[in-house]
Amino acid sequence: MSARYHSKLRIPEAPFRPRENPDYSFLHLPSPEDVAKPDCMADADTIRQLAFSMVRVLDDDQNAKGAWDPQLPVSELLEGLRIMTLTRLYDDRLFRMQRQGKLSFYVKCTGEEAIAVAQAMALRSGDMLFPTYRQQGLLLARGRELVDMMCNCISNSRDNQKGRQLPSLYSWKEGNFFSVSGNLATQFSQAVGWAMASAYKGEDHIASAWVGEGSSAEADVYHALLFASAYQAPVLLNLVNNQWAISTPQTVACGGTTFAVRGLGFNLPSIRVDGNDLLAVYAVTRWAAERARLGGGPTFIELFTYRAEGHSTSDDPDAYRPKDEWHSWPLGDPVARLKTHLIQRQQWSDEKQEELEYTLTEELTEAWGEAESYGSLQDGPHWPLSSMFDDVFKEMPAHLRRQRHQMEM
Amino acid sequence: MASMNMVQAINSALDITMERDQNVLCLGEDVGYFGGVFRCTAGLQEKHGQHRVLDTPIAEAGIVAAAIGMGVNGLRPVAEIQFADYIYPAFDQIVSELARLRYRSSGEFYAPVTIRSPCGGGIRGGQTHSQSPEGIFTHVCGLKVVMPSNPYDAKGLLISAIEDDDPIIYFEPKRCYNGPFDGDPDKAAQSWNGHPKGEVPEVYYTIPIGEAAIVRPGSAVTVLTYGTMVHVAEAAIERSDIDAEQIDLRTLLPLDLEAVAESVQKTRRCVVVHEATRTGGYGAELVADVQEECFWHLEAPIQRVTGWDTPYPHAFEWDYFPGQDRIIAAMRCALEV
Numbered sequence: 001m002s003a004r005y006h007s008k009l010r011i012p013e014a015p016f017r018p019r020e021n022p023d024y025s026f027l028h029l030p031s032p033e034d035v036a037k038p039d040c041m042a043d044a045d046t047i048r049q050l051a052f053s054m055v056r057v058l059d060d061d062q063n064a065k066g067a068w069d070p071q072l073p074v075s076e077l078l079e080g081l082r083i084m085t086l087t088r089l090y091d092d093r094l095f096r097m098q099r100q101g102k103l104s105f106y107v108k109c110t111g112e113e114a115i116a117v118a119q120a121m122a123l124r125s126g127d128m129l130f131p132t133y134r135q136q137g138l139l140l141a142r143g144r145e146l147v148d149m150m151c152n153c154i155s156n157s158r159d160n161q162k163g164r165q166l167p168s169l170y171s172w173k174e175g176n177f178f179s180v181s182g183n184l185a186t187q188f189s190q191a192v193g194w195a196m197a198s199a200y201k202g203e204d205h206i207a208s209a210w211v212g213e214g215s216s217a218e219a220d221v222y223h224a225l226l227f228a229s230a231y232q233a234p235v236l237l238n239l240v241n242n243q244w245a246i247s248t249p250q251t252v253a254c255g256g257t258t259f260a261v262r263g264l265g266f267n268l269p270s271i272r273v274d275g276n277d278l279l280a281v282y283a284v285t286r287w288a289a290e291r292a293r294l295g296g297g298p299t300f301i302e303l304f305t306y307r308a309e310g311h312s313t314s315d316d317p318d319a320y321r322p323k324d325e326w327h328s329w330p331l332g333d334p335v336a337r338l339k340t341h342l343i344q345r346q347q348w349s350d351e352k353q354e355e356l357e358y359t360l361t362e363e364l365t366e367a368w369g370e371a372e373s374y375g376s377l378q379d380g381p382h383w384p385l386s387s388m389f390d391d392v393f394k395e396m397p398a399h400l401r402r403q404r405h406q407m408e409m
Numbered sequence: 410m411a412s413m414n415m416v417q418a419i420n421s422a423l424d425i426t427m428e429r430d431q432n433v434l435c436l437g438e439d440v441g442y443f444g445g446v447f448r449c450t451a452g453l454q455e456k457h458g459q460h461r462v463l464d465t466p467i468a469e470a471g472i473v474a475a476a477i478g479m480g481v482n483g484l485r486p487v488a489e490i491q492f493a494d495y496i497y498p499a500f501d502q503i504v505s506e507l508a509r510l511r512y513r514s515s516g517e518f519y520a521p522v523t524i525r526s527p528c529g530g531g532i533r534g535g536q537t538h539s540q541s542p543e544g545i546f547t548h549v550c551g552l553k554v555v556m557p558s559n560p561y562d563a564k565g566l567l568i569s570a571i572e573d574d575d576p577i578i579y580f581e582p583k584r585c586y587n588g589p590f591d592g593d594p595d596k597a598a599q600s601w602n603g604h605p606k607g608e609v610p611e612v613y614y615t616i617p618i619g620e621a622a623i624v625r626p627g628s629a630v631t632v633l634t635y636g637t638m639v640h641v642a643e644a645a646i647e648r649s650d651i652d653a654e655q656i657d658l659r660t661l662l663p664l665d666l667e668a669v670a671e672s673v674q675k676t677r678r679c680v681v682v683h684e685a686t687r688t689g690g691y692g693a694e695l696v697a698d699v700q701e702e703c704f705w706h707l708e709a710p711i712q713r714v715t716g717w718d719t720p721y722p723h724a725f726e727w728d729y730f731p732g733q734d735r736i737i738a739a740m741r742c743a744l745e746v
Contacts, residue, residue, distance in 0.1 A: 189470070192478060392512050
């Protein structure tokens with residue numbers, strides 16, 4: 001008799017693959033009124049349910065409902081819509097420029113605009129952002145000039161990173177936007193250190209970090225959760241669950257529950273939020289920021305969304321998931337949802353949206369023209385070649401001076 | 410002046426910099442209440458407060474990441490990695506982040522972090538408490554790598570490291586914490602008491618990063634050393650009656666190539682000594698640099714004395730350790746031609 005083994009490997013599957021009909025009706029989406037809003041200083045263990053549920057404000061008809069409605073003035077909602085629209089158009093423009101060979105690479109955030117835009121709106125300008133490569137909305141919300149972002153992407157003579165980084169890996173010190181690494185998840189635990197320093201110095205600034213659900217598998221994420229919890233650092237740890245890590249579905253990184261529940265083991269308030277709802281994202285971020293500023297420590301937030309486009313310009317999503325799966329996504333398009341909400345409140349119209357898109361497109365065209373006037377990736381002008389040796393150290397040591405000299409010979 | 414061992418000198422450097430600059434703080438495993446497994450941070454938490462000497466979770470990548478974040482936010486963190494052998498979990502944070510942050514952000518962001526870590530063998534530490542991984546870090550652009558060999562240098566170099574705006578890996582040869590170990594395990598342990606380099610000012614002073622020191626002037630052959638091997642080579646030279654010139658590099662990166670070249674051009678022969686494994690080691694870099702700078706002066710092939718290319722064996726520690734005999738043999742070899 002051979003021994004009987006009961007262990008079997010479970011191979012995590014994508015919900016749907018190409019040529020299948022996506023149907024996400026299995027997702028449990030509570031209505032906005034079903035989710036209570038606790039006091040922002042509530043004990044983490046009394047609000048565990050928020051990690052399994054989902055904070056929503058805009059309901060299926062795009063009306064604002066429930067305790068989490070941040071009651072933002074219309075002017076702020078319109079500003080949110082403007083920046084989300086700009087983000088989408090900016091992405092479309094740079095994507096096209098990549099296809100024309102003007103950029104080496106590009107990463108869109110289409111479908112996820114509400115996250116960066118709402119979170120930037122809910123934080124203060126002195127708060128430090130530790131983003132991944134898909135939070136360009138933070139820059140746009142904080143007022144980074146389009147020209148400067150474009151120059152960064154084409155590594156020309158006005159690139160503030162001197163032609164050293166891939167497109168989408170921005171850095172903007174003045175805007176308290178930390179240099180995006182490209183090595184995944186490393187910023188998550190660094191943000192905790194930054195926040196610890198802020199508390200150590202007795203300052204009121206908090207840190208906010210982002211990571212994708214795919215790279216949440218990296219150990220840095222758990223170091224961040226533990227250090228944040230141990231020292232009660234004033235930091236927001238945001239996990240953007242956009243369902244796809246290039247071609248790998250979130251099921252591979254997840255383990256069959258929500259991502260938000262991971263915060264519970266560290267006794268952190270852990271909240272899952274509809275990431276396609278600017279109002280809900282704003283409300284949760286505001287709640288967590290207030291908690292951090294009041295000395296309540298960190299919050300772990302899962303932003304539930306859907307990556308509408310490929311991971312980057314280097315992959316074809318039709319090869320690993322159903323074509324147009326996004327249109328079956330039950331939480332919709334964040335831009336369209338806010339627009340509809342404002343139209344229903346008679347604060348906006350399709351004509352005004354068209355007009356806005358036209359104006360923003362003009363701005364983008366003008367900015368692109370100006371950016372190219374400072375040089376292109378292919379033909380320059382770039383930074384002077386000798387600048388390659390700058391900034392390895394604060395002051396250039398002899399061996400680098402020798403190498404620079406060799407290169408110039 | 411006070412008589413200090415290397416642990417006390419390091420402790421004094423930390424104490425003084427913390428006293429002078431509120432932005433300096435220490436973090437690491439067991440560094441706080443207990444004062445570190447080698448006692449380098451003893452008394453610092455009691456004196457400077459819990460907020461400034463942090464006991465951390467056992468997560469080296471987390472320690473370094475936290476230090477990076479602190480550094481970006483204006484602090485000067487000194488992170489202790491309990492053994493150099495445990496530094497690898499932090500490798501990505503050191504190599505991809507700490508070392509390159511200034512470069513990738515074109516100077517917008519930087520983190521003036523000092524990572525202290527005891528290295529080297531000869532303490533019956535087996536393959537997980539004996540390694541000398543300095544060559545792995547000298548290969549990474551953007552890091553400075555320092556390894557003092559005695560209390561006086563340890564204090565002055567550590568203060569310089571903490572005040573430096575670049576990230577620094579500061580390796581502490583733990584076999585020399587309590588005395589200058591000459592490589593003979595059968596001899597009674599020496600103490601720093603009475604050794605000229607064990608006389609350490611109690612006050613603030615610095616030793617510049619990037620400057621080598623001549624341990625012993627000579628004319629027959631140049632012996633390049635650092636860390637524990639400084640004392641082993643010194644004893645070997647004495648025993649051999651060879652008039653060797655011995656250099657203690659002190660900083661491995663940036664290397665004081667001028668001092669090295671000047672010496673080899675004078676002696677025309679060179680022996681490179683380190684405890685770390687041989688292949689792809691820091692000694693290979695030294696040999697390449699020396700031949701580039703001194704090829705037409707050299708009378709003989711440059712010799713290398715290193716640990717063998719095996720993990721550090723627990724039972725055969727003294728057969729692994731590059732002791733005096735191997736250094737003497739290498740010097741004779743360099744002098745034969």
